[in-house]
Amino acid sequence: MPALLADIEHLVTCESPSTDLAAVARSAEVVAAMGADRLGQEPERIVLDGRTHLRWRLGGGPRRVLILGHHDTVWPQGTLARLPFGVRDGVLRGPGCFDMKTGLVMAFHALAALGTPDGVTLLVTGDEELGSPSSRELIESEAAGCAAAFVLEASADGGALKTERKGVSRYEVVLRGKAAHAGLEPERGVNAAVEAAHQILAVAALGDPAAGTTVTPTLLAAGTSTNTVPAEGRFAVDVRVRNAAEQERVDLALKALGPRLPGAAIEVTGGPNRPPLDASASATLYRRAVLLAGQLGIGAPGSAAVGGASDGNFTAGAGVPTLDGLGAVGGGAHADDEHVVVAELPSRTALFTALVADVLAERNPRAADDGIGR
Structure with missing residues (x-):
C-alpha cells in the first residue's frame, strides 16, 4: 500500500491537462520513468500531433493482452493549488486521481507482480479526454489480434465494472x-x-x-x-x-x-x-472476473452500463473482447469531489493481476465462457 500511494501521489502532482502540450509531455516523462522503474523496461515514446503516448511491449511473443490507460486529465494547470493531493480518513483526493492516474499505478504494480509477462502491451495515451484524435489508430492497431483488452478507467458506482458504454x-x-x-x-x-x-x-x-x-x-x-x-x-x-x-x-x-x-x-x-461498447464484447471477461473474485475471496464486482465513452469503445468496435472500469473505486470524475477509496486498492489490483494472468494462461481465451485458465 505505501508504494501504491506514493506512486499515485507522484502522478497526481504532475498536472497534465489535455489541452496543454507541454504539460502532457512533462507528464509522459513522469509516467515513463515510473513504468521503467516498475517494469524494468523503457517505453516507446510515440508523439502524434504533438501529444506523447507511451507503449510498453512486454516480451517477444505474440500480443495477447492489451492494457489501456491515459495520463491526460480535464483539469487546467494550477488546479493542485485549489485541490491539493491528500489522503484523509481512507479517501485519496487530487485532480485526476480517479480518472485515471490511480489506474495507471495499478497497471504498473500488477504487471510487476506478474514479472512483466510475455505477450502484454501497455498503452498509455495523452489525448483520451479530447476523444483520442491522435491515438485512435494506434489503439486499434495495438488491439488487432489480441485475446483481450483491459481498460484501467475508474469503476462505476460501488466498484462496478463497466460492461457496456454508449x-x-x-x-x-x-x-x-x-x-x-x-x-x-x-x-x-x-x-x-x-x-x-x-x-x-x-x-x-x-x-x-x-x-x-x-x-x-x-x-x-x-x-x-x-x-x-x-x-x-x-x-x-x-x-x-x-x-x-x-x-x-x-x-x-x-x-x-x-x-x-x-x-x-x-x-x-x-x-x-x-463506436458503442456492446455488452456482448465484455460478457465473457466479466464472467471470468466474477469467478476470479470468488477465488481470491473478495466481493464479486457488479456490472454497469454507462453513458461515458473510453478507449475501450475502440477495442470493442474492432471486435476484441474488452472489459472496462477495472481501475480505482471512488467517484467524482471531472468534479471537485474526485476521490479514490484507499481500502479498495489492494483487492482491486489483485483482481486485475489475476485477470491478466488468467487470459495469458488460456489457450483460447475467446472461447472460455465457463472456466478459468483452461
Whole structure:
C-alpha cells in the first residue's frame, strides 16, 4: 500500500491537462520513468500531433493482452493549488486521481507482480479526454489480434465494472444568414440566431429515450453585436447511443438537416467519434472476473452500463473482447469531489493481476465462457 500511494501521489502532482502540450509531455516523462522503474523496461515514446503516448511491449511473443490507460486529465494547470493531493480518513483526493492516474499505478504494480509477462502491451495515451484524435489508430492497431483488452478507467458506482458504454458522435452545425441593422431594417437580414433556434429544436427531437439515445445541443454562439441581425451562428451537438444502428440513424438525420428560413444556409460537420461498447464484447471477461473474485475471496464486482465513452469503445468496435472500469473505486470524475477509496486498492489490483494472468494462461481465451485458465 505505501508504494501504491506514493506512486499515485507522484502522478497526481504532475498536472497534465489535455489541452496543454507541454504539460502532457512533462507528464509522459513522469509516467515513463515510473513504468521503467516498475517494469524494468523503457517505453516507446510515440508523439502524434504533438501529444506523447507511451507503449510498453512486454516480451517477444505474440500480443495477447492489451492494457489501456491515459495520463491526460480535464483539469487546467494550477488546479493542485485549489485541490491539493491528500489522503484523509481512507479517501485519496487530487485532480485526476480517479480518472485515471490511480489506474495507471495499478497497471504498473500488477504487471510487476506478474514479472512483466510475455505477450502484454501497455498503452498509455495523452489525448483520451479530447476523444483520442491522435491515438485512435494506434489503439486499434495495438488491439488487432489480441485475446483481450483491459481498460484501467475508474469503476462505476460501488466498484462496478463497466460492461457496456454508449457510442459517441460529435457535430458542429453552422448557420449562415445575412447581416442587417437590427433597428433600421431588420427585415433585410436573414437571422442566423433564429435559424439556429429552429435547428436546435429539430436536433434535440432526434433523441430516443426508449432506445437510450441522447442528442444534446451544447455550445451555442451567434452574432457580432447587439444591434446587428446575426449573419452566422453555430452550435455543437453531443450524441450518445447504445448501438450502431442508432448511431447511423442520428448521423444520417443530422446530415440531412435543411434550413427553415428563406435565404439561410446550413452546414453540418463531424460524425461518430467512438463506436458503442456492446455488452456482448465484455460478457465473457466479466464472467471470468466474477469467478476470479470468488477465488481470491473478495466481493464479486457488479456490472454497469454507462453513458461515458473510453478507449475501450475502440477495442470493442474492432471486435476484441474488452472489459472496462477495472481501475480505482471512488467517484467524482471531472468534479471537485474526485476521490479514490484507499481500502479498495489492494483487492482491486489483485483482481486485475489475476485477470491478466488468467487470459495469458488460456489457450483460447475467446472461447472460455465457463472456466478459468483452461
